[in-house]
Amino acid sequence: MKMKLTGVTLVASLVAGMAMAADKAALVEEGKGVMKAFGGTLKKELLAAVEQGGPVKGIEVCNVKAPMIADKVGGDTGWIVARSSHKLRNPKNAADKFTASVIQEFLDREAKGEMAADMAKAEIVEENGRKVFRLVKAIPTGKLCMNCHGGENVKPQVVEALATLYPDDKARGFSEGQMRGVFTLQKVLD
Numbered sequence: 001m002k003m004k005l006t007g008v009t010l011v012a013s014l015v016a017g018m019a020m021a022a023d024k025a026a027l028v029e030e031g032k033g034v035m036k037a038f039g040g041t042l043k044k045e046l047l048a049a050v051e052q053g054g055p056v057k058g059i060e061v062c063n064v065k066a067p068m069i070a071d072k073v074g075g076d077t078g079w080i081v082a083r084s085s086h087k088l089r090n091p092k093n094a095a096d097k098f099t100a101s102v103i104q105e106f107l108d109r110e111a112k113g114e115m116a117a118d119m120a121k122a123e124i125v126e127e128n129g130r131k132v133f134r135l136v137k138a139i140p141t142g143k144l145c146m147n148c149h150g151g152e153n154v155k156p157q158v159v160e161a162l163a164t165l166y167p168d169d170k171a172r173g174f175s176e177g178q179m180r181g182v183f184t185l186q187k188v189l190d
């Protein structure tokens with residue numbers, strides 16, 4: 001009897017585990033879509049602004065539009081969308097505990113030779129008594145990003161505009177391919 005019960009319990013927990021894995025896979029897919037909508041829209045607007053008005057104009061997109069796009073993309077889907085980094089430009093983008101630990105893990109993996117473009121992490125965690133799905137993806141520094149996150153190549157007008165808006169800017173000196181930061185998404189499950 002005891003054996004049977006254990007067997008039933010085992011099967012039940014296996015099924016629950018499988019259901020959870022399926023849920024997680026579905027959430028990863030959903031999250032990827034949200035991330036694509038956010039990243040894609042942001043990059044498109046940024047590129048258009050830089051092409052039209054140069055990088056100083058682009059700063060406006062990152063400063064004003066990025067949070068708006070994040071809110072809009074998250075909007076009615078229940079997803080919270082944000083960007084963060086180990087080298088922050090805007091202190092408002094500071095990582096929460098989970099994101100900070102994933103950023104550290106990505107940095108360690110990058111130091112061992114992994115490409116920023118390939119790193120992502122998905123997990124269901126317990127936060128304040130609620131189950132929350134968390135998805136973090138590394139963002140590599142691309143050519144476009146170098147206009148405002150590079151080193152010596154950044155134009156003086158850009159340096160000046162950044163200094164005015166972000167007196168505590170740490171997001172300079174990146175090189176192409178390096179992890180610039182992360183997209184961090186979350187959705188409360190119950």
Ligand code: HEC
Nearest residue numbers: 055058059062063083084085088089090093144145148181
């Ligand atoms: C035209 C200048 C400009 C370009 C080009 C640019 N950024 Fe930024 N970036 C900014 C500004 C300004 C902020 C601060 C936004 C804010 O106030 O939230 C920022 C913030 C960020 C953040 C949020 C974390 C933080 O440090 O505050 C990430 C991540 C980021 N940029 C990545 C990128 C990537 C990746 C690219 C290239 C695809 C890129 N940026 C291109 C100006 C730029």
